[in-house]
Amino acid sequence: MEVREWCQRILSADTLEEKLLDPEELSDLNPGPPLIWKEPVRPAGLGFQRRTRKEKLPPLCDHRHTDKRAICLHRFAGHELLAVEMMAHALLAFPNAPTNFRKGLIHTLKEEQEHVKLYCNRLKEMGVSFGDHPLYRHFWNHTPYIRSPLHYISVMSLTLEMANLDFAPLYGASFEKHGDIKSSELMATILNDEIRHVRFGWRWLQHYKKEELSTWQTWLQSLPPYLSPKRAVGFQLNEEPRIKAGVSTEWIEQLRLA
Ligand SMILES: [Fe+2]
Numbered sequence: 001m002e003v004r005e006w007c008q009r010i011l012s013a014d015t016l017e018e019k020l021l022d023p024e025e026l027s028d029l030n031p032g033p034p035l036i037w038k039e040p041v042r043p044a045g046l047g048f049q050r051r052t053r054k055e056k057l058p059p060l061c062d063h064r065h066t067d068k069r070a071i072c073l074h075r076f077a078g079h080e081l082l083a084v085e086m087m088a089h090a091l092l093a094f095p096n097a098p099t100n101f102r103k104g105l106i107h108t109l110k111e112e113q114e115h116v117k118l119y120c121n122r123l124k125e126m127g128v129s130f131g132d133h134p135l136y137r138h139f140w141n142h143t144p145y146i147r148s149p150l151h152y153i154s155v156m157s158l159t160l161e162m163a164n165l166d167f168a169p170l171y172g173a174s175f176e177k178h179g180d181i182k183s184s185e186l187m188a189t190i191l192n193d194e195i196r197h198v199r200f201g202w203r204w205l206q207h208y209k210k211e212e213l214s215t216w217q218t219w220l221q222s223l224p225p226y227l228s229p230k231r232a233v234g235f236q237l238n239e240e241p242r243i244k245a246g247v248s249t250e251w252i253e254q255l256r257l258a
């Protein structure tokens with residue numbers, strides 16, 4: 001199957017199986033002309049809902065309750081599905097991106113599909129189905145501003161995925177503290193993968209950076225108007241996973257001050 005067809009199928013899928021389609025053979029010989037996908041089709045029960053006050057995640061102290069932990073995991077599963085769709089969107093929108101960029105992005109998309117599966121499996125063990133809680137559009141709202149591979153890595157890899165370098169270990173530690181080792185191990189797996197996804201963005205940031213600008217300035221200038229640099233950090237900045245992802249200490253310091 002061609003990557004173009006795969007991504008179109010993901011974005012127009014009305015079943016979760018099709019969203020998570022992982023073809024045995026995938027080729028990228030004919031990426032075709034740029035294709036801008038306005039809105040992903042969603043399977044019944046997984047549609048975007050309006051944000052309400054209920055949107056706030058349960059506080060860490062509530063993690064002693066299984067149903068509250070499940071609400072968190074459900075939200076994270078929703079983020080992963082959005083990541084799948086935004087990566088499919090980028091592959092369709094940037095057919096002329098360098099081959100290695102597309103290869104890396106294809107690999108990352110597959111890992112996001114795996115993340116959705118991991119969360120869904122864990123939720124099932126907790127008696128919850130994907131779709132039992134509301135799902136939101138949030139990350140997708142930034143896609144109209146993602147007009148180049150540089151925009152893509154700035155928004156996805158270096159902001160949304162980077163923030164997960166703080167959130168994943170925070171929630172993982174809290175789940176462990178409340179005796180939920182399985183969910184804690186799941187967060188550790190996610191963290192490891194996200195470190196690689198951030199590394200992908202960091203590497204391509206060096207490639208796309210203009211000579212007269214620093215990597216920091218390049219990133220800032222590539223963010224959509226409503227995405228603050230603060231969104232690249234969780235409640236607390238975790239230096240270690242960023243270092244593992246190859247991010248420079250100088251950049252991390254600038255992020256800390258932002
Ligand atoms: Fe992920």
Ligand SMILES: [Fe+2]
Binds near residue numbers: 083112161193194197
């Ligand atoms: Fe990721």
